[in-house]
Amino acid sequence: MSGSQESPARIPLTRERVLLAALGFIDQHGVDALSMRRLGAVLGVEAMSIYNHVPNKAALLDGILEVLLNEIRLPDDPTDWKRSIREMAHSYRKLALSHPNVVPLMATRPFNTIASLRPVEVTFEIFALAGFDPQSAVHAFRTLASFAIGYTLAEAEGMFARDRKDGSITMDDIPIREFPNLIRVAPHFMDSDLDAGFDFALDVMLRGLESKLG
Amino acid sequence: MSGSQESPARIPLTRERVLLAALGFIDQHGVDALSMRRLGAVLGVEAMSIYNHVPNKAALLDGILEVLLNEIRLPDDPTDWKRSIREMAHSYRKLALSHPNVVPLMATRPFNTIASLRPVEVTFEIFALAGFDPQSAVHAFRTLASFAIGYTLAEAEGMFARDRKDGSITMDDIPIREFPNLIRVAPHFMDSDLDAGFDFALDVMLRGLESKLG
DNA sequence: ACCTGAACACCGTTCAAGT
DNA sequence: ACCTGAACACCGTTCAAGT
Numbered sequence: 001m002s003g004s005q006e007s008p009a010r011i012p013l014t015r016e017r018v019l020l021a022a023l024g025f026i027d028q029h030g031v032d033a034l035s036m037r038r039l040g041a042v043l044g045v046e047a048m049s050i051y052n053h054v055p056n057k058a059a060l061l062d063g064i065l066e067v068l069l070n071e072i073r074l075p076d077d078p079t080d081w082k083r084s085i086r087e088m089a090h091s092y093r094k095l096a097l098s099h100p101n102v103v104p105l106m107a108t109r110p111f112n113t114i115a116s117l118r119p120v121e122v123t124f125e126i127f128a129l130a131g132f133d134p135q136s137a138v139h140a141f142r143t144l145a146s147f148a149i150g151y152t153l154a155e156a157e158g159m160f161a162r163d164r165k166d167g168s169i170t171m172d173d174i175p176i177r178e179f180p181n182l183i184r185v186a187p188h189f190m191d192s193d194l195d196a197g198f199d200f201a202l203d204v205m206l207r208g209l210e211s212k213l214g
Numbered sequence: 215m216s217g218s219q220e221s222p223a224r225i226p227l228t229r230e231r232v233l234l235a236a237l238g239f240i241d242q243h244g245v246d247a248l249s250m251r252r253l254g255a256v257l258g259v260e261a262m263s264i265y266n267h268v269p270n271k272a273a274l275l276d277g278i279l280e281v282l283l284n285e286i287r288l289p290d291d292p293t294d295w296k297r298s299i300r301e302m303a304h305s306y307r308k309l310a311l312s313h314p315n316v317v318p319l320m321a322t323r324p325f326n327t328i329a330s331l332r333p334v335e336v337t338f339e340i341f342a343l344a345g346f347d348p349q350s351a352v353h354a355f356r357t358l359a360s361f362a363i364g365y366t367l368a369e370a371e372g373m374f375a376r377d378r379k380d381g382s383i384t385m386d387d388i389p390i391r392e393f394p395n396l397i398r399v400a401p402h403f404m405d406s407d408l409d410a411g412f413d414f415a416l417d418v419m420l421r422g423l424e425s426k427l428g
Numbered sequence: 429a430c431c432t433g434a435a436c437a438c439c440g441t442t443c444a445a446g447t
Numbered sequence: 448a449c450c451t452g453a454a455c456a457c458c459g460t461t462c463a464a465g466t
Binding site: 429430431432433434435436437438439440441442443444445446447 | 448449450451452453454455456457458459460461462463464465466
C-alpha cells in the first residue's frame with residue numbers, strides 16, 4: 001500500500017517469496033507438477049533467477065518443509081505428558097490436512113533442517129518430564145513419529161487408490177470370494193472415520209507407553 | 215540350458231523380466247535414477263520396447279510393489295493374534311530392509327493392486343478371530359499399518375540426514391544450547407537400536423490394543 | 429506381435445552475458 | 448547483485464515404420 005509500482009514484476013524476489021510461491025503451487029497442482037520453469041512463471045521471472053535464492057530444487061523442497069514445520073503448535077504445559085503428546089500429534093495432522101499435497105514430502109525428507117528439530121526437542125522434554133529414561137524416550141518418539149507420519153501419509157494419498165487412471169483399483173474391485181474379511185470391514189474404511197481412527201491410535205499408544213513407565 | 219542362443223538379446227522380454235530388472239536397478243541405484251531409457255539399456259533393448267509389457271512408468275512401479283508385497287510371509291496360526299501381528303510386522307520390515315531404496319515407493323503407493331491386498335485380508339481375519347468388531351478392527355489396522363510404514367520409511371531414509379550434499383544436517387550440527395533434551399538422548403539414536411525400537415513399539419501397540427478388547 | 433528411430437514437449441542446471 | 452538466453456544432457460511418451 002506504500003509505493004506506486006505499476007509493473008507487477010517490480011517486487012523483488014526473496015527466499016521467502018520463492019518458498020511461499022512453491023508451497024502454494026504444490027498445494028494447487030501437486031508436487032510432481034512443480035518445476036523450476038513453472039515456479040518461475042508463477043513468480044513472473046525466468047526459472048534461472050530462482051537459483052539466486054535457493055541452491056537447487058532439493059533445497060527448495062527442504063525450505064518448504066522448514067516453513068511448514070515451524071507452524072506446529074508446541075504444547076502450553078509440557079508437564080501433562082499425555083495431553084501434550086496428543087496436542088502435538090493433532091497439530092502435526094492438522095498441518096498435513098491443510099497441505100495434503102506436501103505430505104509425501106513431509107514423510108520422505110523430514111528432519112533436514114535445524115528449524116524442523118524444534119518440535120522434536122520439545123517432545124523429548126515432555127518424555128523426560130514424564131519419567132522416561134533416554135533409551136525408552138527414543139523408542140517412544142520413534143513409535144509416535146512413525147505412526148503420525150504413516151497415518152497422515154495414508155490419509156493424504158488415500159489408503160486405497162481413488163481416481164488414478166492407470167489400472168489402479170478401488171474398493172468396488174475387490175473380489176468378494178477371496179477377501180471376505182476385507183469386504184466385511186469395508187464399510188468402515190471411510191473418510192468420516194479418520195478423525196476417530198487417529199484418536200483411537202493415540203489412545204492405544206499412550207496406554208501402551210504408560211504401561212512401560214510403571 | 216536348452217537352446218544355443220549366441221546373442222544375449224535373444225531372451226524375449228516379458229512383464230516379469232521387466233519388473234525384476236526394474237527392482238534390481240532400484241536396489242542398486244535408487245528410485246530417482248530409474249528411467250525407461252536406462253532400464254531399456256539394462257535389458258538390452260530400446261526404452262520404447264518396455265511399453266509393450268507395461269502401459270507406463272506408474273504401472274511399472276506398481277508392478278514392482280506387487281512383486282515385493284507378495285513376498286510377505288503370512289502367519290501360520292492366525293488364532294494367536296498378537297503373535298500373528300508380530301510376525302507380519304516383522305515380515306514387512308524384513309522386506310523393507312532387503313530393499314531400502316524401494317521403501318519410499320512402498321510407503322507412497324501402497325494398495326494399488328489386488329495382489330497387495332492379500333496381507334490386508336489376513337490381518338482382518340486375525341482381528342476378527344481376536345474378537346475385534348469391524349470398526350475397531352479398521353482402527354487397529356490403521357494404527358499398525360501406519361506405524362509399520364512410517365517406521366520403515368524413517369529407517370530406510372535415515373531419521374536424520376546422513377550424507378546428502380545440499381546443506382542438510384547431521385547429529386553433529388545440532389546446537390547444544392538450544393536442544394539440550396535432544397543432545398541428551400542423541401547417543402540412543404543409533405542404528406543398533408532399531409531392532410529393539412521396532413519390538414518396543416509393537417509391544418506398546420499390542421498392549422494398548424489388548425486393553426481396547428476387554 | 430514385438431521392437432525401433434525419430435520426434436514432441438518437457439526436465440534441472442551451468443554459464444557467459446547483460447543491467 | 449540480480450536477472451536472462453542459450454545451451455547441455457537428460458526425461459516420459461507417441462507414432463509411424465520396420466520385422
